[in-house]
Amino acid sequence: MKKKKVQWFWTCVLGSIVLRLILLYFPKNLNLSSRPEVSTPLTSLRRLAEGYWLKQSSVSPYAGSMYHGSPLLLTLLGPLTVKRIEGQPDHLLCSLVFVIADVVSAMLICAAGEKLKVACSSSLQSLGLHNLSENSERLPSGDFAALVYLWNPFTIVACVGLSTSAIENLMVVLSLYGACSRLAPLAAFGWVMATHLSLYPAILIIPVILLLGYGPDAPPRKLFCQRKNLEVGNSTPSDSCSEEEAKNQLKVANVFSWRPVVFFLFWTLLWSSYVLVLCGICVQQYGGLHELFKRTYGFILTTQDLSPNIGVLWYFFAEVFDFFRNFFLIVFHGNILLMIAPLALRLNHRPCFLAFVYIVISSMLKSYPSVGDSALYLGLLGLFAYELKDMQFSFFLFSGYVGVSLLSPVMHNLWIWRGTGNANFYFATAIAYACLQIILVVESVSAMLNHDRKLTKLYIAKLQHIKS
């Protein structure tokens, strides 16, 4: 039975790889690499190739306004953009790298899902909710999430469209996996690289620390506290938690273990200094690190490129009065930061889900969003399939995503290619997409909170049952 399942899983994985390879063989017909949905100024491989060309002709890769990515990615992927195999499509080697990155991140998601499942069932068992834990075993969320990630059209399009977001996603997933399996160096490496590549994953440091400190997602900590109370109460009949007992509980169930966190911070320091030194060497003759930060992070934060993408900021900053530009830049980036603390307070017992929410928020509000970012959070959404099974509007969201992803290219075509439409048409789909993402975040958070409520309720009912 289990073997069959495993076979089925691997066939699906292989199928997705084959599909990608087939699609790679006619990239000229698909022309996905120039779609605004796929390649943003940050993730476009064409710009990377330009940066590499400039570097080869001993000009700074950041000399023009073309390349804004990391110099490490340039040295790794740059040579692959130039190499051609006779009779094969251009950029075949690059796209193979992206396919591998996709598969690896799917595997990591799968492994992280396993870890989550184990942790979840053990915590449920410790709470005595065995029937729930058995229930959850029917849906191997890790495999499910991995397949969602691999077969998601967004992921496929981003991979075939030669967008470097596959590598950014890999780094994010790597850091989450490392944190789930309490591998501090791996988590630190993933986090540092992800931050280095696209800046926004920097906010993931909070869920990663929580993951390392508390372990993977579990029901609210209060329940464990009550469970302890119950056990203590059974042995010695007393109603209130005394201070001594409370100390015991902290030690046993939900201790925030500082060791891996300190390790993580140490490794973060190490990896980031390493990356900085490497970058420094790469851009030594082109103005140093200051220039690098100005061209990469500065470009991300100031939203200089106004070419259309699936986000809303490009049109906003194309239209907004120059006087208010800085104000709105601060407001929009503040919006990402503003929600960090409330979410972390409310969801600190579910750090993986917290990371998912952060990723959705940042991919919604980032300056140059692409479908690669959506692919990542939609894949991670699969990890919480069980917890979010009571989510509202899920059908509406699904059809909304399908509708927007069909309408958006049409509107883009009408506006850019045919000239019969107008920028507002395309912007309308971008707004709709942003609204869908907002609904997704809000509903998933509320579904998760409801799930916790349900657990609490069940547990209290059980407690009362035991008591009576």
Place this chain on the structure above:
Amino acid sequence: MRRGHRHTHCKCVSNFNGEISVVTVKSLTTANFQRQRKRLQSMALPPLCILLFLVFLLSATSTQQEEEFTEELLLKPLPDRKVLAHFHFQSDSPPLAAADESSSFDRHHHLFPKSISQLVQKYHIKAMELSFTQGRWNYERWGGFDSISSCNAKPPGVELWAVFDVPPHQVDASWKNLTHSLSGLFCASINFLESSTTYSAPEWAFQSALGSLRYGTLPREAVCTENLTPWLKLLPCRDKAGLSYLMDRPSIYRSFYHSQRLHLTMSTDPSDGSRSGIILEQTLTVVVQPSEQKAGMNHVSETKIQPSWSMSSIFGRKISGRCVLAKLSNVYLHAERGLVSQLENLQKNTAKFAANDTGPEDFRRNAGFELSVTPERVHAELEKSSSILYEYPIKEYTDTEQFDLGLMWKHPIVWSSPHGPLYASRFLMGSGNERGAIAISLKSTPGLVAANNVEERCKLKVNVLQIVPWYVKVYYHTLQLVVDERPQALTDFVERMRVSPSLDKVSPGVMEMALQFPCEMKSAVLSIEFDKGFLHIDEYPPDANQGFDIPSAIISFPDFHAGLQFSDKSQSKSPLLSKLQEKSPVLSYTEVLLVPLTTPDFSMPYNVITITCTVFALYFGSLLNVLQRRVGEEERLLKDKVANKAVFLRRVLSKLSAKLRGRSLELTPPAPSWSSSSSFVTPKLILRVLVVAGIAFAWQYYSQ
């Protein structure tokens, strides 16, 4: 917006010019007088001395080189039934005498325009060229291998380049000031060249050896009589007398091509290179279609015959005399090589036919055409069957007896102008408003292959200078070269390449290439892909949907030099002839490209701002709502908790106060008063006050 700018400049120009002319007269005279008077007062000598002094002064000025002005006009019939008129005015300001160098600003100019010399002094210009052009020079029909086509064929709109004699970090500042001054002088929006997105600093593909060069073009600048008038004001006779009298505005602006150019160079004194004079060269090149006149009646093929013309039929005016201030005032008629060889053929044929031996060298009465005025001198090139120049000095003509050169064609003659080594043209590829490609196509001309086939492995060097504005985002790695319709590796043909990629909203992209082709090459196409940028709504011009211009690429052939070689030495006096003989590198400009860019909806800013902000508010509000919502029991629990917390806080505070009271009852009298007040001042309130005070303190601290 643009028009507004222009208007203000026109106004300022009129003021500026008026002022300058007044200042020149006043300051010079007063300065001289004052100087003399001072000296006289100090010396207090009898009138004899004054006389001596004046004589001395006069002798001093006479030894110094005089300022010179020459006016010349070159007329040339073109193969496609058009006529080229090329006005050439040159003003020389001789090098300053050593004594005068200190007071260079209040120098007296007899003929040289003072505004120009002030410009040169102020911005330390080594060389400068400004051209206003309308229409496109047709290299295929009007020739591309003589000095007129390579020096006076200019890209449409305004082109300005200048070389400065200042340290490198001051060049940009000088350029900016210069653009503003020129903008005022010539009543044009040259000040748009001030922005760093419009000018660039090509290093070697254009005017290489001169130094710190800045180059900028405004392809869309409309050129009109408001630009010509200030240009004419620089001439000593304006358009009141002399050759410039021919410049009838309607006939000039009706032309197919007209280019008005101002070229400044420094002439170094041969004795010592340091002191320098200024040579101001003003040219106006016009290609006009003469209206059909009744030509030779005795020809059957009257439709094929070239239209005969005269100066009065082209310009509607005649020359009534020379500008008296001009040292030289000549009109030339140029018959180019192709025409002359055709004429010779015709002559031979007619000679054979009529067995009439008049001598082939007598071009004054040739068979092809007839001139209404007999030329005073004829310059023929050294080689056989090469171009001929008829010279007409304008001296003895007056109002009653006007000079009107006419040309009557007698036979239909078909010839072609000398071609450049390659025809260069440029076009856009691709559709849609997202991306595209620029292609520069070079086609070999028939004459070149024949001329160069003698050598075995000859190479054809081509320099390409391509400047693109930043919103055309060029991918330089997509540069492709197709030679003879076969894609080739770039490294085989590119000798040297320099790319400075464009920076968004800061600088344009410059690409300089030195290519080397085999001579037998038929065609070559350079193509490069680009993405179209998206601008902020304020950056679009008023007519945004018209598109944006990519300035002309400059194709130059460093190995080819255009220049005529005349036998006699007498023409050295004439600047135009020496210009024609000068070996100038062959240069051609490509077409200006019009790139349509996508426009946002210009009427939408408020809607976009409100809708986007609404979406963000929706996100923020609903997420916060979800996070802080409590249901049923939780709410109850929370209330309990709050109550517990309050109780706990109160307990802690009371403990604290008790401790304080207990310990410091005798030591600190104010403590009990505080603790007693704590009974009615709640701890929460105190906390709040403290927090607010802390914030206020921090604010105060940081705002300082």
